[in-house]
Structures are given as structure tokens and as C-alpha cells.
Amino acid sequence: MTRAGGFIVAAAALTLPLWLASAYHVHVAIMAAIFGVLALSLNLLLGFTGQLSLGHAAFFGIGAYTSALLTLKTEWPFWPALAAAVALAGAAGWLIGRLALKLRGAYFVLVTISFAGVISLVSVNWIELTNGPLGLPGVPAPELFGWSLRSKTAYYYLVLAALALSYLVCARLVRSRIGRAFVALRENEALAESIGVDVTHYLVLATVVSAAIAGLGGSLYAHYTRFVSPEVFLFSYTVTMVIMVVAGGKGTLAGPLVGAVLFTVLPETLRAAASWQWQMLAYGVLLVLLVFFLPRGIVPALQALRGRGAS
């Protein structure tokens, strides 16, 4: 993205609540930003190291539960709970990264799915801690210097800040030596290893950062909806993240954001016309169509178009 383009996007994002007509629209913007955080997180693994995590809802859910439990049961304030959510999700990512050290492709996918399955069963069955399927209501709204961020507009700025932070972390990471190591792992692992790139080390690192960012999204989600239940582990969250990344353009920085906005706004506008099942059905079909007709995603396709126009 050019500097001017980035400026326009930032300005639009910052003034967005002024343009939006109703609280409902701000709600959609908040959800888009939370999913933006999640899509950026998944993209770090899928887009840059080439490893698909189908257990990303686990990191999201761990973040949500950590933050909710700490503020509800130990009455921690929001900010340290948020930090703990990021840390614990990151630790879970480290565990998965270590476990899956030598596993690639399909086997990496299976380990991540299995991990999410176990965590989800724990959230249902460990009733003393998680209150089981009934979930945890009454998660408090965050405060900042004594100001409650209960209003939708205030919360929008909170998630926007988190999104900007996640974007900067990802951008900084992938443009560094580490990011080049990620891409080397994706493109040709044997070659990368032969020239001295410690592949497993970088894969663990990518998993940790990705999981921590997903945990950030989970915490923000918990304190926004004020309710956490085992539904945070639903596979449809992971599917939504995958669609956002694949449609937007995996391995680009702007792609997941475009995907997140598109696939939050589109279902909301279609909600009156089509039920949730129809939307999920459409997601499935869309994923197939994307692989066939737009395998690299929207952002790379647009870039290719612009490149052709300029030359």
C-alpha cells in the first residue's frame, strides 16, 4: 500500500464512528476490527510460514476465558487480565509449536484441530472453573484511567488500537530477517535449512506470536460481548478466519484486513436475506470457488491489475 493510501485508510478508520448512522453500525465496525486482529494472527502462520492452523479458535477461546475468569473470579482489572490472556494464549501457542515441531501440512493441521478439540472439551467439562456449557456472564467492561469504555464508540477505539498494534507487530516481524525466514520455510524448507535457517525455531516463534495475537482478540471479544461460553471454541470461528485470510490474500499484510471487513460487513448486510446456515453454506462454496478462480486472494489480484495498468 502506498503511504497516501495508508493515510486515507487510517483517517477513515479513526473518524469512522462520526460517519456511522447508528450504534448497530459501530457494533459491526467493532466486530470487523476484532476479526481483523484474528485474521492477522492466522495469516502470520498460514500466509507467511505456510502452515494452516485449524485450531485457532482455541487460542481465541483461551484468551477470552483467561480474561473473563481473571476479571470475574479474582477481580483483576481489565488491563492485566488482557496481558495475561495474551501471555497464556502465547504459551499455548508455544506448546503447540513445540509439539508440532517436525509436523508440516496436513499433520500440523490435525494437531492444531486436536488441540482445539481437547481445550473445547475441557471448557465444557471443567464446570467448577468454567461453569460448563452455561458460560460466564457479566464479564466487566474495561476501564481506562477511571473512564469506563462501556460505550460502543469508546470500545471501537480500543479495538482499533489493538488492531493497529497487531498490524504493526506483524508488519515489523515479516519485514525483518525473521519474516524472511518464515517465507523461506514456506517456499522451500530443505533449502532454507541447508543455508542455516533454524526452521523449527522460527516456526515455534510464528506460532507463539500468532497465538498471542489471537488471545488478544479473544480478550477483546469477551469484554465486548460481556459473556464467554464454550461457543468461543466453535469451529465456525476458525472457518471465518480462514475465509478472511484466503479471500483477502494470504501472505500479504493488507489482505487479512480486507477479508475481515468484507466478511463481517457482508454477512451483516445479508442477514435479513439469508439465515446463518445459508451464509455458512455460501462460505463453503466460496472457499472452493476462491481456490479455483482467485487462489491468491483479492489484494494480490488487485495489485496485479494495477501493475498491469501502470506498465
Next chain:
Amino acid sequence: MEQLLQHLVNGLVLGGTYALLGIGLTLIFGLMNVVNFAHGEFYTLGAYVAFAGLALAGVNFFVALLMAIAAGAVLGWLCEVTLLRPLRGESIDTTMLVMIGLWIAMQNGELLIWSGVAKSIPHPFPTAPLVLGPVAIAPLRLFVLLLAAALIAASWLLIQKTKLGRAMRATFQDRDTAALMGVGIGRIHAATFAFGSGLAAAAGALLGPVFLAYPSMGDLASLKAFSVVILGGLGNLPGATIGGLLLGIVEELGAGYISSGYRDAVGFVIIILVLLFRPSGLFARQERIA
């Protein structure tokens, strides 16, 4: 002791159908190198076809089972020809995304057709259990076990004794040489996918009446099939059979002696542990098909 025997018998019934699921998946995964996340949806399909046959059309149980297998095989063949054939030669990740798309689309299609309410599938067997010494088994469960065993035997015969089976084994061992020897790889792929999907549908039609039919039943079925494949080794038919029975028994024992809430965690834990310590499976010296 009696309790243990009872758990073993229940585990065998579950394990027989897990073996069917696993054999189907291990063939598709091993031979076509396709990570078929839609496998469990063919299981769901089988259960709903059985429901339609038994509850709505009122046909005989065997007819309903055959209908389920046929529906699974035909739809599997269609999916291979339309979705996978154009992508042959693409990376395993590409076809995996397509299969994830198919999974979501099929599951929500089933949700739209049948609604989310679980359906109980009627069956003609008496509900009073047969008491055989220390164990009691419902006639339906015994029947399911016997039919699963028959289908597993039929799969073995097909792979070992028929010309198609020989072509499948050849393709698995060395695709290029098999193609040079006149094996039509496209035809073998379509047949493998249809065969595997038919077996998954059979498993659904068999287990559906034991439990209930509901749209998301395929999710766990897929994961169990994957744990069976990983236990038994890729493309390993005896491995998948033993792996399936083992998974069924371990699940049943875990649910009986540890906690029924964590029954489904057994498959997940198996996936993680086997991939960590014996990535080529418990039984295989090397990956093979036969």
C-alpha cells in the same frame, strides 16, 4: 471383570464402524494424497439416507444400507470429478482448502434440509438385549458389528483380489510406473474416492440407528477417522482395521473408567501422541497399501 467385558464388547461395536471410516479415509489420503476433511460429511450423509429410507420410505434395513452406500459412492465420485480432478498436481494444501469448503457446504446443506434437531432412526430389531454369559448386547449393536466386519472383509477382497484393487495398490506404490503400465490414474482416483465415501456412508448408516442423526455428527467422525488413519499408518488397511477397533475400545474404556465427558478427547489425544512418537503409525514398518 464383567464390566470390563461389557466395555470391550461395546468398544468393538464402535470400533467396527470406526474401522470402516478409517479404511475409507486411509485409501483416499494414502492413494490420492488428499486430506479429506469432508470424509465425515459422507458419514452424515449415510445416516440421513438411512433415516430417509427407514423412517420416510419404510424400506428394509439392508435396502437402506445399500441406498446409503450408493449415495455416498455416487456423491463421492461426483466430488472427485468436479473438485479434485481439475486440481490434480496442485499442492496438498490447495486440495485441503477445497475439502474444507466442501465440508462446510455439505454440513450446512444438511442442516438446511434436515434442520438441527437430532433424528432418531427407526430399526426393526427388538430392544431387549441378548444376554451372552456375562455380557449383554442389543441385537442392533450385534448386527452393526457383524455388518461392519462383512464390509471390512469385502474391502480387503476388493483391494487384494480384484483388478481394480491391484491397480489401486500399484498407483499407491508408484504412480508414474502404474500409469506407464496402462493404469488410468484418473479412473483409479475417482474409484478410490467413491469407494472411500461409500464406506463412510455405510458407517453412518450403521451407527446412525445406534445413536442419533444430526448435521454436525460428521465433525467427530472425521476426526476419529483421522486418528484411525494416523494410528494405522497411511494407506495401511490392516492398520486402519486394528486402529479402528483399538480406538473404539479405548474410548469405551476411557468413558467407563475415567470420565464420559472426555470420551471424544481420546481420539484427539491419540492424534497428538502418535504424531509425536510414531508418525508412521503403530503397525507399519513403512507406509503401504494392502
